[in-house]
Amino acid sequence: MTAVQVIIRDVVYILCFILSMQAMQALNYEKLLKKGHVRQAQVLYFLLVMALAWLSGSFVLTFLNF
Numbered sequence: 558m559t560a561v562q563v564i565i566r567d568v569v570y571i572l573c574f575i576l577s578m579q580a581m582q583a584l585n586y587e588k589l590l591k592k593g594h595v596r597q598a599q600v601l602y603f604l605l606v607m608a609l610a611w612l613s614g615s616f617v618l619t620f621l622n623f
Contacts (some may be wrong), residue, residue, distance in 0.1 A: 562623060569623075573614035575605045 581602065590598045 566618060566623060568616050570610060570614040573617065574606065574610040577609040577613065580609070581606050 586602075590601075
């Protein structure tokens, strides 16, 4: 893998992470969480954003044949 491919891959994953954060902010997930469990909710939010970013980034890179 060349340096250019690594840079493109990293940029795609970072963009997907940013887009995933924007998309997750549109959801009202407070009804699903217990009150007083703020730290656990933040960890869950971060893990969901990471999973969504990885899935969408992998899709884009596979689609572009990288």
